Amino acid sequence: MVWDDCLRIIKKNVNPQSFKTWFEPIKPVQLEGDVLTIQVPNKFFFEWLEEHYVQLLKKSIRQELGERGRLVYHIPEQGVKEPAATSTSSRAVYSKPSADKDNAPVPGAFDADMIKNPFIIPGIKRIKVEPQLNPTYTFENFIEGDCNRLARNAGLAIAKKPGGTAFNPLVIFGDVGLGKTHLAQAIGNDVVSKFESKAVLYVSSEKFTNQIIQAIKNNSVNDFVNFYQMIDVLIIDDIQFLAGKQKTQEIFFHIFNQLHQNGKQIILTSDRPPKDLEGIEDRLISRFKWGLSADLQVPDLETRMAILDTKINEEGVEIPQDVLEFICYNIKNNIRELEGVMISLLAQSTLIRRDVDMELAKEVIRNFVTTINREITVEFIQQLVAEHFNVPVDKLHHETRKRNVVIARQLSMYLAKKMTNKSLKTIGENFGGRDHSTVIYSCKAVQDMMDTDMIFKDTVSELEKKIKMSLNE
Ligand code: ADP
């Protein structure tokens, strides 16, 4: 099959998540001469492919069909709503169609704070829903990086066309503090600003569950369900907390089906991928997979710096660049913690009227990271350098003439001399009992190499920075 062969080429060139999202849902329709027709789920899908993958598609088609090979997209008539599945999910089985339109939903007593105006305007039969969003979470201040590109872009696409993309539901998953709530709310805020008439609602899973408990108590489950069925964009945060809550899941299942069937947008967040959600019914999990599951990963150093920089600008304060770098270097796995350090740093500096500098940053950061060496040790330098040159640390102590071991050893000595206050004698002892003249010789050799080899010089400064930044002071 020509398309299968194309897919094989494509697969090698994109990451698995993108492949699953953008290429698996495509169906080959026909092949006529040099022209291959493929069916994509909708227009949005087609636009995305054209925008992001046109070169790759061209390349693979040419490879399979020759220079004159062409690709034609077929977009099925909209209207009959198919579950825009990216996975292999079978066709959706829907429960009964939505309630009669004249039967306007009645807000129940379950949660009055969601309803701005509890009166139903006759004829319009719409109520205004308070979205419960935090307006500070926007796309503008949600920094893009490799760690979140897919999720962020899917979010942007949804905000342009809620319910009208292949991403329904959108499941944003990832570890704590990586931006799930921010991103989910940014989508909500963007929809609110673009579409005045759309009812957007953000709710945490706990709140959702509590509302259900209340509704059951008050005998108003129908009102509850009706209320939720009016929502155009429903955001439920941290769905892992629905685990084990059978009744809640049952009601949610019903709401989900109704919304999805009516082309309403559903956005969910979770601390793990849908398939790993334990204690959640299979039929729900399979529905979560209909749309797109996009993960948020730990941001790289540059992205962390960009995020922190944005936050600092928002606060209207200034922090020296080296301090910024230092914080980002040490707080890696959690953006909330990154912000925590910054806030605490600013608070400290105000309280004790001290400038924000490296020293203060180190003090503050000590409260956030658990293991700290207070001193740069020769061992630590050896470890980092050995790691960099990919040689076992103990090789630095022995006699070897292997070039990269020799360089690693000499460089470790050089850095130990430069960065610790150990004597030449002590340093020598740390390298399998060499004497001080060997250390002097090594330092000289490294200096010479740095003078003649720019790349080596860069390596040295990079390692030096790494050692400095690693809080070993
Ligand atoms: P989660 O819900 O995944 O635990 P949050 O959405 O609460 O994480 O994010 C934690 C903090 O990190 C928030 O203050 C959020 O604004 C910030 N944050 C996360 N990702 C980004 C990003 N890409 N750009 C800017 N800020 C971010």
Ligand code: MG
């Ligand atoms: Mg959250």
